[in-house]
Amino acid sequence: MxxxxxxxxxxxxxxxxxxxxxxxxxxxxxxxxxxxxPDPAISAPTDAVVRVVAACVCGSDLWGYRGVTPTRxxxxxxHELVGIVEEIGSAVARVSVGDFVIAPFYFCDNTxxxxxxxxxxxxxxxxxxxxxxRDGVFVDAAQGERVRVPLADGTLVPTPEVPDDALxxxxxxxxxVMGTGHHAALSAGVREGSTVVVVGDGAxxxxxxxxxxxxxxxxxxxxxxxxxxxxxxxxxxxTDVVAERGDAGIARIKExxxxxxxxxxxxxxxxxxSMDQAIRSARPGGMxxxxxxxxxxxxLPIRTLFGTNVGVNxxxxxxxxxxxxxxxxxxxxxxxxxxxxxxxxxxxxxxxAYAAMDERRATKVLLRP
Amino acid sequence: MxxxxxxxxxxxxxxxxxxxxxxxxxxxxxxxxxxxxPDPAISAPTDAVVRVVAACVCGSDLWGYRGVTPTRxxxxxxHELVGIVEEIGSAVARVSVGDFVIAPFYFCDNTxxxxxxxxxxxxxxxxxxxxxxRDGVFVDAAQGERVRVPLADGTLVPTPEVPDDALxxxxxxxxxVMGTGHHAALSAGVREGSTVVVVGDGAxxxxxxxxxxxxxxxxxxxxxxxxxxxxxxxxxxxTDVVAERGDAGIARIKExxxxxxxxxxxxxxxxxxSMDQAIRSARPGGMxxxxxxxxxxxxLPIRTLFGTNVGVNxxxxxxxxxxxxxxxxxxxxxxxxxxxxxxxxxxxxxxxAYAAMDERRATKVLLRP
Numbered sequence: 154m155x156x157x158x159x160x161x162x163x164x165x166x167x168x169x170x171x172x173x174x175x176x177x178x179x180x181x182x183x184x185x186x187x188x189x190x191p192d193p194a195i196s197a198p199t200d201a202v203v204r205v206v207a208a209c210v211c212g213s214d215l216w217g218y219r220g221v222t223p224t225r226x227x228x229x230x231x232h233e234l235v236g237i238v239e240e241i242g243s244a245v246a247r248v249s250v251g252d253f254v255i256a257p258f259y260f261c262d263n264t265x266x267x268x269x270x271x272x273x274x275x276x277x278x279x280x281x282x283x284x285x286x287r288d289g290v291f292v293d294a295a296q297g298e299r300v301r302v303p304l305a306d307g308t309l310v311p312t313p314e315v316p317d318d319a320l321x322x323x324x325x326x327x328x329x330v331m332g333t334g335h336h337a338a339l340s341a342g343v344r345e346g347s348t349v350v351v352v353g354d355g356a357x358x359x360x361x362x363x364x365x366x367x368x369x370x371x372x373x374x375x376x377x378x379x380x381x382x383x384x385x386x387x388x389x390x391x392t393d394v395v396a397e398r399g400d401a402g403i404a405r406i407k408e409x410x411x412x413x414x415x416x417x418x419x420x421x422x423x424x425x426x427s428m429d430q431a432i433r434s435a436r437p438g439g440m441x442x443x444x445x446x447x448x449x450x451x452x453l454p455i456r457t458l459f460g461t462n463v464g465v466n467x468x469x470x471x472x473x474x475x476x477x478x479x480x481x482x483x484x485x486x487x488x489x490x491x492x493x494x495x496x497x498x499x500x501x502x503x504x505x506a507y508a509a510m511d512e513r514r515a516t517k518v519l520l521r522p
Numbered sequence: 523m524x525x526x527x528x529x530x531x532x533x534x535x536x537x538x539x540x541x542x543x544x545x546x547x548x549x550x551x552x553x554x555x556x557x558x559x560p561d562p563a564i565s566a567p568t569d570a571v572v573r574v575v576a577a578c579v580c581g582s583d584l585w586g587y588r589g590v591t592p593t594r595x596x597x598x599x600x601h602e603l604v605g606i607v608e609e610i611g612s613a614v615a616r617v618s619v620g621d622f623v624i625a626p627f628y629f630c631d632n633t634x635x636x637x638x639x640x641x642x643x644x645x646x647x648x649x650x651x652x653x654x655x656r657d658g659v660f661v662d663a664a665q666g667e668r669v670r671v672p673l674a675d676g677t678l679v680p681t682p683e684v685p686d687d688a689l690x691x692x693x694x695x696x697x698x699v700m701g702t703g704h705h706a707a708l709s710a711g712v713r714e715g716s717t718v719v720v721v722g723d724g725a726x727x728x729x730x731x732x733x734x735x736x737x738x739x740x741x742x743x744x745x746x747x748x749x750x751x752x753x754x755x756x757x758x759x760x761t762d763v764v765a766e767r768g769d770a771g772i773a774r775i776k777e778x779x780x781x782x783x784x785x786x787x788x789x790x791x792x793x794x795x796s797m798d799q800a801i802r803s804a805r806p807g808g809m810x811x812x813x814x815x816x817x818x819x820x821x822l823p824i825r826t827l828f829g830t831n832v833g834v835n836x837x838x839x840x841x842x843x844x845x846x847x848x849x850x851x852x853x854x855x856x857x858x859x860x861x862x863x864x865x866x867x868x869x870x871x872x873x874x875a876y877a878a879m880d881e882r883r884a885t886k887v888l889l890r891p
Contacts, residue, residue, distance in 0.1 A: 266780045267806045272831050275806035277782075340833065411635045413646075428824070437636045437644035440835070447828050452821035455797075459816050462641050464709065464835030466809070468828040 175522075176297025177503045180227045182220030185507050187500060190229070193301035196290045198244035201305035203236040203254060207321050208295045208520045209494070210506050211258075211329060212355045213423075213446045218507050221448065229283040231296025232258040233328040235321060238309070245305045252311040255480075256302060257473040258282070258329045260292065263307030273473040278304065295328075296503060298522045310476040316484065322491025322519055323483045326360065330517070331479060331490040332472025333444045334360030334421065338368055340467035341417035341442025345369035350406055350414075351391075352431045353421030354382040356493040356517040357444060359389055361419040363490055366390030370417075374409065376402060376430075382516060385492055399430060406434045414439060420467075425451035435463045443467040494519045544891075545666025546872045549596045551589030554876050556869060559598070562670035565659045567613035570674035572605040572623060576690050577664045577889045578863070579875050580627075580698060581724045582792075582815045587876050590817065598652040600665025601627040602697040604690060607678070614674045621680040624849075625671060626842040627651065627698045629661065632676030642842040647673060664697075665872060667891045679845040685853065691860025691888055692852045695729060699886070700848060700859040701841025702813045703729030703790065707737055709836035710786035710811025714738035717779055720760075721800045722790030723751040725862040725886040726813060728758055730788040732859055735759030739786075743778065745771060745799075751885060754861055768799060775803045783808060789836075794820035804832045812836040863888045 178188040193202050208231050216222045217230065238252045248254055261268055261276035268276050280286050283294030286303045293300040302308055316324060323331075334357050343349055349370045351361045354377035365373045366389065375386035378396040386394060397405050407414050414436035420428055423445025431441045432454065444467050453465055482488035496515040498506050499522075506518040547557040562571050577600050585591045586599065607621045617623060630637055630645035637645050649655050652663030655672045662669035671677055685693060692700075703726050712718055718734045720727050723746035734742045735758065744755035747765040755763060766774050776783050783805035789797055792814025800810045801823065813836050822834055851857035865884035867875050868891075875887040 266782050270782075270805065270807050272805075272807035275830060340831075413635050413639075436639065436641075438639050438641035438840075443828070447824045451824070453824050453827070453834070455816045455820070455822050458822070458834070459812070459837040461644060462709075462837035462840070464833060465822070465827070466833030466835065468831035471807075471831070 174298040175500070176293060177230050177500070178227050179217050179224055179230045181224050183218060185218060185230070185504050187503055190297065193293050193299050195240055195242045196301060197288060197303065198242040199304050199306065200242045201238050201245055201248060201302045201309065202240040202299055203234070203256065203302050203309070204239050204299050205234050205236045205295065205297060205522045206253070207325050208234045208500070208522070209325060210296070210510050210518045210520070212357065212510070214507070215511055216446070216448060218511060229294035229297070231294040232282040233325060234295040234300065235325050235328065236300070237315070239299065241305060247306040248309045248311050253315040254309040254311050255324055255327050255476055256295070256309055257332070257476065260286070260303045260308040261473055262304045263473060268307070271471060271474050273471040274469045296500070296520060298500070308473070310480065312480065312484065320483065322494045323489055325519065326356070326490040326493060327472070327476045327479050327483065329472060330356040330493060331360045331364070332475040333357045333470040334362070334419070335364035335475050336470035336472065337361045337419040337421055337442040337444040337467055338364040338417070339442070340444070341419055341440045343368045343370050343417050343442070346371045347417050348372045348410055348415035349417045349419065350374045350376065350434055351419045351421060352376050352427050352434070353445060354379055354386065355421065358419070358421035359385050359493050359516070360490050361421050362386050362391045363389040363488070365417070365419065367488070374406065374415070379513070381495065385516070388492060399426070402430060403433050410436065413437065416440070417442060421445050423448045425449040428453070432457060432463055432465070438462045440464045440466060444470050493517045497521065543667040544869070545662060546599050546869070547596050548586050548593055548599045550593050552587060554587060554599070554873050556872055559666065562662050562668050564609055564611045565670065566657060566672065567611040568673050568675065569611045570607050570614055570617060570671045570678065571609040571668055572603070572625065572671050572678070573608050573668050574603050574605045574664065574666060574891045575622070576694050577603045577666075577869070577891070578694060579665070579879050579887045579889070581726065581879070583876070584880055585815070585817060587880060598663035598666070600663040601651040602694060603664040603669065604694050604697065605669070606684070608668065610674060616675040617678045617680050622684045623678040623680050624693055624696050624845055625664070625678055626701070626845065629655070629672045629677040630842055631673045632842060637676070640840055640843050642840040643838045665869070665889060667869070677842070679849065681849065681853065689852065691863045692858055694888065695725070695859040695862060696841070696845045696848050696852065698841060699725040699862060700729045700733070701844040702726045702839040703731070703788070704733035704844055705839035705841065706730045706788040706790055706811040706813040706836055707733040707786070708811070709813070710788055710809045712737045712739050712786050712811070715740045716786050717741045717784035718786045718788065719743045719745065719775055719784045719803055720788045720790060721745050721796050721803070722814060723748055723755065724790065727788070727790035728754050728862050728885070729859050730790050731755050731760045732758035732857070734786070734788065736857070743775065743784070748882070750864065754885070757861060768795070771799060772802050779805065782806065785809070786811060790814050792817045794818040797822070801826060801832055801834070807831045809833045809835060813839050862886045866890065
């Protein structure tokens, strides 16, 4: 069946009857459940419905889980998924029913002025999983059985064929953490020969190590005191590991780089402490690339930055634009960011997945509906 | 006379007897005087003594003059100068007695790790006019008759010959404002085809317009409500002038650039208001290059920056590294940043120079000792 025929079939005749599904709902602090929810359905002609093959838990999901961000009412959660297209709207042309697709952690048209500038996270028509789209219609979150995907042509990236199951973890990282780590590296200006320090040993920090080496960094220091993560960092190409933090960590880093610090620091945590460490570690004239969702009240210290000419660049990573670049490398096995998943659970055990990440028993948990 | 012979002569035999000189001293709020002070003398073998041919008043000098920065005790002031080398220490090899030289607004060795990285304002052995050097010996400020120049080989850039007097204003801008405007543009990543907004119509802002066009910017908007400065901005290549400020200015700018804003915003003021305007004017994924000395208590709003992927880069401009690049263009007349000087006074009238800038009767005042 060609893409065209599949497209025509599915636009006119959904493949199965919709009868409700299960999806993850955050009810309050440390209260995460798999609830029965309405099945998604095509709402706009640019929509698709995707059956989730794999989703996962993000470090940023823990802010709500831990109560750092209060949960005023139960809400659907999860923003990373790969899956199979089950249905498409009549205006969808670039993905077809049956396609295996990667969805970034947001939806976007991939054609507006901001998307064309490479900032699809600021898409003029885009939005976020688990909240309403621009038409006011609810969009499912990723930790569930199925999702409605707005702007499917812009949002979804299909693989050439349905990939081997062993590739699913690495493909799933392209939905967020691999692209986010790459964005930190790009934002910090990492290039051939750069010296780099990565603050944060979560999945994003580890992917930032991999991304920095891929971009040609000569030396990449992973800041980590966690043995398993140190091992992944080394596997990803970290040349050094530093366990010290705060002033001791900064002193160690300065000493490693001519007494002045590295060219680039990748901030992959989002706390006031980690950003302070990043800014004070960089050499004069260096750049901090940051992708950790800012948490806590601290703003950026302009006088320190001004005096040292350390720049700060980054933000919510426009990973949609990076997926096509990584895809051939992942499919060939040359790039294996899926190593960040050290636990896989069925979706039924989503509560255990959150607990394992919260207690740092797992770096990143893959969920199979 | 070759450079070598001049060097040997001067190292052993100063050309004139030192008998004291006059230099500008800030005594307190709006109390600026030309006082009798000790004549400079070679202190280290790497020193030179330079007779000031022209100096000027910087916007940042006004913070002290206006009492925004309190003056606890009388202090020498001024950091921009061109002059003639009168004496050199025995270890000085790259400048000679009789050379016409440009001094950046700080001194530096131009060889340390930070200088090699292009961040000579963070020179490991450098310092600031009007304060002590690393040996604890006082260094004259620029608004005087003569200065001792530490690290003369690194700090001073000689012209091939003593230039025509008409070139002095443009050469003097290489000591600070032209290089600082250029640093704002470089820090914001201005390149061929960039869209640029410049916040601030002081001498630095105007030079930033010139620098942005020189780097190939396709469109450069000067934010200014001051007719004389608007005219200089247009002469320097501004394609548009916007008089509105704050929210109205931002709305106007967004409208001019596809509703999203320009690629690059150059912040050349240093107040909380100007930085806020700069950050909120840039398009998502854009970059703010800032060189205005931060004044007032506001830090940088990390959530706004994170959400929009607007980066902030810049700081105290390492202009020493830019002088050689500009010099041929200034000497040939191709680049004429000296237009920012709209008042020239003898050093005796330094108080009037400060008053004229304080009251915005002059954009920038050139002083002749």
